[in-house]
Amino acid sequence: xxxTPGGIIPNGTRPVGTKLNGxxxxxxxxxxxxxxxxxxxxxxxxxxxxxxxxxxxxxxVHSSAVVHRHHRPDxxxxxxxxxxxxxxxxxLKGLLVADGEAVAIGDRVQGTVQDGRLVLEKER
Amino acid sequence: MGRNxxxxxxxxxxxxxxxxxxxxSPTPFVELGLTAVRAALADSGLRWPDVEAAFVGSALxxxxxxxxxxxxxxxxxxxxxxVENASASGSTAVALAALEVASGRSDVVLAVGVDKAEGWxxxxxxxxxxxxxxxxxxxFTHFALLAEDYRHRYGTTAEQVARVAxxxxxxxxxxxYAQRQKVRTLDEVLSDPISGSMTRLQCCPVGEGAAAxxxxxxxxxxxxxxxxxxxxxxxxxxxxxxxxxxxGTPIDATLTAQxxxxxxxxxxIAPTDLDVIEVHDAFSIEELLYLExxxxxxxxEAGPLIEQGAFDIGGRCAVSPSGGLLAMGHPLGPTxxxxxxxxxxxxxxxxxxxxxxxxxLGLTHMVGIGAxxxxxxxxxxxx
Ligand SMILES: [Zn+2]
Numbered sequence: 001x002x003x004t005p006g007g008i009i010p011n012g013t014r015p016v017g018t019k020l021n022g023x024x025x026x027x028x029x030x031x032x033x034x035x036x037x038x039x040x041x042x043x044x045x046x047x048x049x050x051x052x053x054x055x056x057x058x059x060x061v062h063s064s065a066v067v068h069r070h071h072r073p074d075x076x077x078x079x080x081x082x083x084x085x086x087x088x089x090x091x092l093k094g095l096l097v098a099d100g101e102a103v104a105i106g107d108r109v110q111g112t113v114q115d116g117r118l119v120l121e122k123e124r
Numbered sequence: 125m126g127r128n129x130x131x132x133x134x135x136x137x138x139x140x141x142x143x144x145x146x147x148x149s150p151t152p153f154v155e156l157g158l159t160a161v162r163a164a165l166a167d168s169g170l171r172w173p174d175v176e177a178a179f180v181g182s183a184l185x186x187x188x189x190x191x192x193x194x195x196x197x198x199x200x201x202x203x204x205x206x207v208e209n210a211s212a213s214g215s216t217a218v219a220l221a222a223l224e225v226a227s228g229r230s231d232v233v234l235a236v237g238v239d240k241a242e243g244w245x246x247x248x249x250x251x252x253x254x255x256x257x258x259x260x261x262x263x264f265t266h267f268a269l270l271a272e273d274y275r276h277r278y279g280t281t282a283e284q285v286a287r288v289a290x291x292x293x294x295x296x297x298x299x300x301y302a303q304r305q306k307v308r309t310l311d312e313v314l315s316d317p318i319s320g321s322m323t324r325l326q327c328c329p330v331g332e333g334a335a336a337x338x339x340x341x342x343x344x345x346x347x348x349x350x351x352x353x354x355x356x357x358x359x360x361x362x363x364x365x366x367x368x369x370x371x372g373t374p375i376d377a378t379l380t381a382q383x384x385x386x387x388x389x390x391x392x393i394a395p396t397d398l399d400v401i402e403v404h405d406a407f408s409i410e411e412l413l414y415l416e417x418x419x420x421x422x423x424x425e426a427g428p429l430i431e432q433g434a435f436d437i438g439g440r441c442a443v444s445p446s447g448g449l450l451a452m453g454h455p456l457g458p459t460x461x462x463x464x465x466x467x468x469x470x471x472x473x474x475x476x477x478x479x480x481x482x483x484x485l486g487l488t489h490m491v492g493i494g495a496x497x498x499x500x501x502x503x504x505x506x507x
Binding site for chain 1: 252253254255256257258259260261262265268269270271272273276317318319320321322368371372
């Protein structure tokens with residue numbers, strides 16, 4: 001297991017080409033991930049109007065921050081939170097993969113979901 | 125939005141009172157709240173039976189704190205309503221109290237915020253919406269991310285952002301009701317990192333306390349012989365919530381921009397007319413973001429301006445002269461009411477060594493989880 005910040009991803013499993021479950025509103029086109037369970041946040045369309053889609057876990061770093069204090073033992077500090085604007089629209093917050101190369105605003109990143117968290121690394 | 129009801133029937137702040145904001149203690153909320161309400165009554169010269177309705181703002185106390193607290197002033201049978209609106213609970217209590225007076229239903233109304241930092245339960249967490257964070261992103265990281273984005277966009281330095289906290293801690297050091305009353309150097313503020321460039325002293329303390337304001341109509345001013353020079357008027361009161369902005373929109377700044385615009389329009393003023401602003405500075409970066417969002421200065425200008433002292437007491441506009449959330453503290457329910465109390469003090473010219481010279485127009489601004497935003501614009505009484 002990696003001992004570097006976060007300790008999220010065991011050695012050998014890297015985020016490659018992951019698709020996230022999502023929904024797209026047939027009325028207004030709003031994309032949501034995780035899938036929207038109640039109704040469209042943009043236009044109020046009923047759940048029947050939302051189609052299940054796959055959302056690519058790739059995008060551009062909008063911001064990042066190294067977290068030094070956390071109220072729980074997990075993730076282990078310090079860890080890096082990245083805000084990514086996905087190519088398919090939504091903005092999400094995830095963690096920089098353990099032992100991952102530092103990212104800068106504007107970098108392209110790819111991610112996967114591990115233990116309920118989006119973990120991201122520089123696109124290769 | 126319809127017509128501004130505060131334009132039709134003037135609403136004045138005639139009494140203010142506080143219990144010091146402090147770290148969690150065994151003091152019951154009833155004692156905190158009564159201290160603030162009794163001080164507000166004494167300040168106004170009114171008696172408790174003169175108060176016709178009360179709005180009680182708290183986020184963490186649970187069901188029905190209002191009557192058990194207020195009945196110990198004498199149970200008069202007045203209207204009592206509980207108000208919860210996250211960090212903006214107190215601001216919303218003020219907003220509803222102002223409407224109660226403007227509607228003509230009551231002439232003298234109390235808004236009181238009181239809270240204890242215990243028993244957190246946040247509904248969005250159980251809304252069944254899900255996310256990919258699994259508890260790794262807390263508010264200080266949300267704002268650390270905004271700070272990083274802002275600094276990258278405008279070249280603002282970590283020192284310029286930290287200047288917000290240096291200023292607000294200095295203001296809090298002169299406020300006997302502030303939780304943090306210590307002058308801090310830039311080096312102290314920059315030490316002890318929490319998340320990104322946000323450090324311990326650039327994050328607000330959440331403790332306990334109480335704040336109360338008494339609002340009154342023109343008729344009440346005349347009937348009770350209240351000095352209009354000590355009764356600033358609430359010109360506008362606007363509440364909005366986050367809309368479905370296009371992806372990539374800066375949510376917090378956009379919500380503040382839209383809410384303050386409506387409040388300025390209702391009040392018939394421009395942002396640059398303001399002499400004093402109490403802003404939701406739970407994290408230092410917010411003060412810069414929101415001053416720009418409300419149009420007080422242009423994008424990226426707030427950093428250099430704070431460095432030049434433009435937002436100091438005695439500067440172009442005193443921002444968070446109370447110490448703000450960063451130093452006065454953020455006990456949730458009281459915070460928005462305490463902002464109105466501070467602006468009232470400033471507009472009366474009674475703020476002592478925190479006084480912004482010749483303050484005539486003031487603004488209060490709170491945001492709460494949701495997100496919601498509540499803004500009031502106040503004007504001094506006749507000089
Ligand atoms: Zn839609």
